[in-house]
Amino acid sequence: xxxxxxxxxxxxxxxxxxxxxxxxxxxxxxxxxxxxxxxxxxxxxxxxxxxxxxxxxxxxxxxxxxxxxxxxxxxxxxxxxxxxxxxxxxxxxxxxxxxxxxxxxxxxxxxxxxxxxxxxxxxxxxxxxxxxxxxxxxxxxxxxxxxxxxxxxxxxxxxxxxxx
Amino acid sequence: xxxxxxxxxxxxxxxxxxxxxxxxxxxxxxxxxxxxxxxxxxxxxxxxxxxxxxxxxxxxxxxxxxxxxxxxxxxxxxxxxxxxxxxxxxxxxxxxxxx
Numbered sequence: 001x002x003x004x005x006x007x008x009x010x011x012x013x014x015x016x017x018x019x020x021x022x023x024x025x026x027x028x029x030x031x032x033x034x035x036x037x038x039x040x041x042x043x044x045x046x047x048x049x050x051x052x053x054x055x056x057x058x059x060x061x062x063x064x065x066x067x068x069x070x071x072x073x074x075x076x077x078x079x080x081x082x083x084x085x086x087x088x089x090x091x092x093x094x095x096x097x098x099x100x101x102x103x104x105x106x107x108x109x110x111x112x113x114x115x116x117x118x119x120x121x122x123x124x125x126x127x128x129x130x131x132x133x134x135x136x137x138x139x140x141x142x143x144x145x146x147x148x149x150x151x152x153x154x155x156x157x158x159x160x161x162x163x164x
Numbered sequence: 165x166x167x168x169x170x171x172x173x174x175x176x177x178x179x180x181x182x183x184x185x186x187x188x189x190x191x192x193x194x195x196x197x198x199x200x201x202x203x204x205x206x207x208x209x210x211x212x213x214x215x216x217x218x219x220x221x222x223x224x225x226x227x228x229x230x231x232x233x234x235x236x237x238x239x240x241x242x243x244x245x246x247x248x249x250x251x252x253x254x255x256x257x258x259x260x261x262x263x
Contacts, residue, residue: 008165012173019177019200023184035196042203049214054225061229066236073192073240077247095186103179110171117166120217129219138223145230152234159241
């Protein structure tokens with residue numbers, strides 16, 4: 001694809017910018033909205049990598065589901081409207097140092113590896129391949145996933161039940 | 165774009181999320197940082213799957229997305245429960261288990 005570098009850099013700016021806004025935003029509600037943008041940007045990266053199904057799942061589950069329940073949680077737990085306490089703790093310099101060190105370690109490892117510089121063309125339908133894989137070779141993890149989701153659903157309902 | 169570019173992008177998002185987890189006071193803010201970190205992992209999985217020409221990574225991305233959503237739902241349920249018990253969601257004040 002010829003326009004791929006342009007799209008990639010635009011997505012990088014959107015993703016890194018919104019991720020920084022998520023962690024630095026003073027208002028938690030704004031942080032959630034920035035998270036929605038970051039998750040949508042990730043869906044864009046999936047589209048760029050020709051994984052359309054995953055982009056759709058990302059938008060539906062993450063940008064739709066997670067953002068909605070986080071907004072719910074903020075509305076429920078925000079006690080005083082307009083309360084202005086500082087959102088970050090005093091360890092901000094140390095945390096930045098640790099994050100930069102981890103980033104430098106990962107990047108210096110990544111650039112030294114002899115990794116593929118171009119990806120193979122898509123063979124057949126990736127969505128069909130995912131569906132077939134989930135229902136044949138990976139059917140056991142798939143069923144366990146269903147069990148996990150039922151357990152998470154029951155647990156969330158149990159925790160959030162009204163007081164007796 | 166090369167695989168390195170995608171991996172570097174994912175590493176940047178991961179470290180920003182790590183920074184958020186370490187600095188946020190609000191428990192929900194910490195959860196947002198964790199979401200960012202898991203998101204970076206998904207980018208890595210999809211990039212490796214596409215550059216390696218194997219569909220397994222894409223299937224595992226479906227799994228990680230579902231597990232992350234369960235984690236977010238349960239984590240927020242715990243936050244709401246904590247708020248009900250302690251009337252606060254600031255991580256500094258949640259020291260019930262401190263001896």
